Amino acid sequence: MTGPDYLDGNAAAGLLSEVFAADITSAVGKCASCGDEAVVAVARVYPNDHGLVVRCSVCGDVLVVAVEKRETVCVDLRGLSWLEMRPAATA
Template identity: 50%
Template sequence: MTQVQDMKLDGNAIAGLLREIFAVEMTTARGTCASCGAVNEVGRVEVYIHAPGTVVRCPDCEQVLMRVVHGRGRYWVDMTGVRCLEFAES
């Protein structure tokens, strides 16, 4: 039986995906959760990739921060769960 705990990864699992979208190193970017206001580095967020898309959740309140769908050569990125994203210039 699949261990459910194994399905949750940490934010380092989306390092490559975020580089494709944002084209800069993003794992040290800090996002503010639109739901609870917690600020977390990308490396600390909770990631679910065994799904039709990638779902990123706040480690403090489990609400959705980002959803990324990749198909037919396109990306769909929902970031309504991130109120502010702070990252260093490259």
């Protein structure tokens, strides 16, 4: 068996930075399924040609789905009870 077929939550930074001004990888979220609270960076990211799926590193349920569609990014955060992040620094 080779390595895992997923990347860590840092892999979501590129696509999700198009939607969120703050650093999404340091945001803390709560899994709506198992209740685990963790930074997005520890989640499991499964990228494909259309976007990505972010899964809880504890229970494996879907936290976030992000899809690029005709110059837009559609984000489904249904798998999170909440998401907490610091605002981007202002100049």
